[in-house]
Amino acid sequence: MIEQSQQAQSMEVIFPGLFVCTSALHRFGTDAVLLTEFSAYRRKDRVCDLGTGCGIIPMLMQRADPPQEIYGVEIQPEGIEQFRRGIAASSAVESKLYPICADLKELWADAPFGRLDLVTCNPPYKAFRAGVERQIPAQSIARHEILCNIGDVCAAAKRLLKFGGRLCICNRPERLADSIDAMRKNGIEPKRLQFVAKAADAVPWLFLLEGRSGGKPFLNVLPLQIIADGSTVHTGGNHAAKSDL
Numbered sequence: 001m002i003e004q005s006q007q008a009q010s011m012e013v014i015f016p017g018l019f020v021c022t023s024a025l026h027r028f029g030t031d032a033v034l035l036t037e038f039s040a041y042r043r044k045d046r047v048c049d050l051g052t053g054c055g056i057i058p059m060l061m062q063r064a065d066p067p068q069e070i071y072g073v074e075i076q077p078e079g080i081e082q083f084r085r086g087i088a089a090s091s092a093v094e095s096k097l098y099p100i101c102a103d104l105k106e107l108w109a110d111a112p113f114g115r116l117d118l119v120t121c122n123p124p125y126k127a128f129r130a131g132v133e134r135q136i137p138a139q140s141i142a143r144h145e146i147l148c149n150i151g152d153v154c155a156a157a158k159r160l161l162k163f164g165g166r167l168c169i170c171n172r173p174e175r176l177a178d179s180i181d182a183m184r185k186n187g188i189e190p191k192r193l194q195f196v197a198k199a200a201d202a203v204p205w206l207f208l209l210e211g212r213s214g215g216k217p218f219l220n221v222l223p224l225q226i227i228a229d230g231s232t233v234h235t236g237g238n239h240a241a242k243s244d245l
Contacts, residue, residue: 009082015063017092020056021082028056030227031170031206032122034196036060038208039168041067045117048073048160050104050153055083055097057120062093067118069096071111075103075148104148104156112160119157119167123150150179154186154211161188161213168210176207189215194222 011019020028036057041047045067049057052072061067074080080101087097102108150171157167167188171179173195180190188211195204204224 009085011086011089014056014059015092017090018059018062019086019089020054020059021085021089022054023078023082026054026076026079026082028054032056033060034206034225034227035120035122035168035170035208038170038192038194038210039118039120039166041065041118044068046112046115047071047118047120048112048116048157050119050121050156051075051123051148052083052099053079053122055079055086055099057122058083058095058097059086059090059093062090062095066093066095069098071098071100073100073102073104073107075101077101105152107156107159114160114162116160116162117165119160119165121153121157121167121169123153123169123171124148150175150182151185154182154188158186158188158213163214165213166191166210167213168208170206170208173204173207176209179207179209183209183211188213189217190219191215192220192222194225196225196227198227200224200226 009021009023012022014020022028041061043065046069047058047061047067048071049055050073052058052074055072058070058072061070072080072083074083080099083099087093087099100108150169153169154167161167167183169179183190190209190211192208192210194208196206196208197204
């Protein structure tokens with residue numbers, strides 16, 4: 001009975017004409033929505049979402065001024081199949097969408113190396129063997145750095161991005177130092193940082209971080225973003241600030 005419930009899939013409407021196929025193993029939360037908005041994607045962009053799961057970020061990008069093309073990379077075949085089902089069920093897709101089943105540490109043979117404008121990733125939040133690992137392998141892979149770590153994500157992004165291209169990630173605040181260090185070790189300079197909290201006086205539960213490939217040091221810390229009662233309250237602009245490379 002447990003296996004059957006884990007394999008059950010459903011179509012969730014995220015916008016008129018846009019569906020995401022979810023399951024107990026591959027679903028999405030608020031962090032994916034926040035990261036999509038934070039990425040400040042543009043219509044002219046060529047994008048790759050690493051660890052795309054059910055394809056939630058590429059599909060969320062279809063709601064308004066979608067990028068011209070998006071690669072969704074996921075190592076687990078079940079997630080890619082759900083991504084494909086969501087695309088097939090959606091009538092409002094404008095981007096060229098490419099579901100890719102591949103290991104981000106290796107990428108794939110004809111990957112657009114050095115040609116992308118934006119890479120996004122909602123990575124595993126917990127370091128390997130940190131905390132209690134889930135019994136379900138897919139959930140462990142999504143939550144713990146078992147198959148990849150933040151360094152692997154930044155290394156893959158560096159290979160894909162053109163000079164000045166952007167990497168946008170989200171993670172828990174305790175991983176901020178690791179994330180900045182991984183970006184810099186791979187030639188990606190942190191440029192924008194925003195914390196997310198449930199109230200103005202609450203400890204942040206998430207951060208959003210953008211880095212630029214080949215960028216010069218200068219970190220712009222944005223105002224705190226507050227999520228209260230299931231709604232997003234903006235305390236400051238969330239669009240990409242212009243900065244020197």
